[in-house]
Amino acid sequence: MYKTVQVKDIIIGEGAPKICVPITGETLPRLIAEAEQVRTLDLDLVEWRVDFYEHADDIEMVKKTLGELRAALGDMPLLFTFRTSEEGGQREIMPADYVALNQAVAATGQVDLIDVEWFNKEQHVRELAEAAQAAGVRVILSNHDFDKTPPAEEIVSRLCRAQELGGDIVKIAVMPNSMADVLILLEATNRMKEQYADRPLITMSMTGRGVVSRLAGELFGSALTFGSAGRSSAPGQVPVGELRGILSLLHSELTKG
Numbered sequence: 001m002y003k004t005v006q007v008k009d010i011i012i013g014e015g016a017p018k019i020c021v022p023i024t025g026e027t028l029p030r031l032i033a034e035a036e037q038v039r040t041l042d043l044d045l046v047e048w049r050v051d052f053y054e055h056a057d058d059i060e061m062v063k064k065t066l067g068e069l070r071a072a073l074g075d076m077p078l079l080f081t082f083r084t085s086e087e088g089g090q091r092e093i094m095p096a097d098y099v100a101l102n103q104a105v106a107a108t109g110q111v112d113l114i115d116v117e118w119f120n121k122e123q124h125v126r127e128l129a130e131a132a133q134a135a136g137v138r139v140i141l142s143n144h145d146f147d148k149t150p151p152a153e154e155i156v157s158r159l160c161r162a163q164e165l166g167g168d169i170v171k172i173a174v175m176p177n178s179m180a181d182v183l184i185l186l187e188a189t190n191r192m193k194e195q196y197a198d199r200p201l202i203t204m205s206m207t208g209r210g211v212v213s214r215l216a217g218e219l220f221g222s223a224l225t226f227g228s229a230g231r232s233s234a235p236g237q238v239p240v241g242e243l244r245g246i247l248s249l250l251h252s253e254l255t256k257g
């Protein structure tokens with residue numbers, strides 16, 4: 001049984017893909033300015049990419065800034081992500097600190113979702129996911145390959161593993177080195193959605209080459225797409241102002257049959 005994920009009044013896994021916009025400020029004033037800007041845009045969720053933040057290694061500072069960010073964002077659904085440099089992010093972190101940071105943030109009740117990297121780090125993932133879920137926070141289990149696109153079987157098997165590990169949503173981002181790689185990602189997404197997915201999945205092929213994967217998620221099975229407002233957090237993100245129109249067009253054509 002496929003189970004959608006409701007975050008506030010957004011239902012992920014139903015209808016057109018939801019739009020998530022990352023904010024990437026290094027300082028509190030930058031973050032607040034970005035929060036105020038994104039509030040004016042047509043989007044569904046905001047992602048705080050805390051690895052860009054200057055005090056990301058200080059849990060107390062992160063919690064304080066999160067409080068201010070939450071106030072600036074109002075009711076908008078918020079995803080908290082520390083992206084490690086191993087998976088394309090801005091900084092390194094010790095596994096124990098990663099778990100402690102995510103656990104502390106989930107316990108504040110001020111985020112709606114957290115992103116947890118699981119690949120090669122399975123040991124603490126279940127524990128972290130369960131603690132977050134017990135605090136009412138949804139968990140995206142994610143994996144990123146910034147060098148290549150693994151074969152479709154491998155992509156599907158990683159997404160299945162992330163389901164087994166207990167994510168509410170499972171995600172993979174891969175790098176295409178050819179258009180054939182983009183097709184591999186789309187094929188894997190479609191196969192996952194049709195045969196194995198019991199919860200929403202998010203997939204993307206990065207850079208301009210992979211852009212179709214950020215637009216056509218509803219056709220192939222990806223439930224959410226990251227759009228940019230200002231600085232993008234990964235290559236290939238489409239400006240958010242243009243995204244909704246494209247997603248809506250594809251949705252209406254698809255539902256016409």
Ligand SMILES: O=C1C[C@@](O)(C(=O)O)C[C@@H](O)[C@@H]1O
Nearest residue numbers: 022081173204206226233234
């Ligand atoms: O994992 C993802 C997806 C992403 O890497 C992208 O390719 O859009 C952007 C990140 O901010 C986010 O955490």
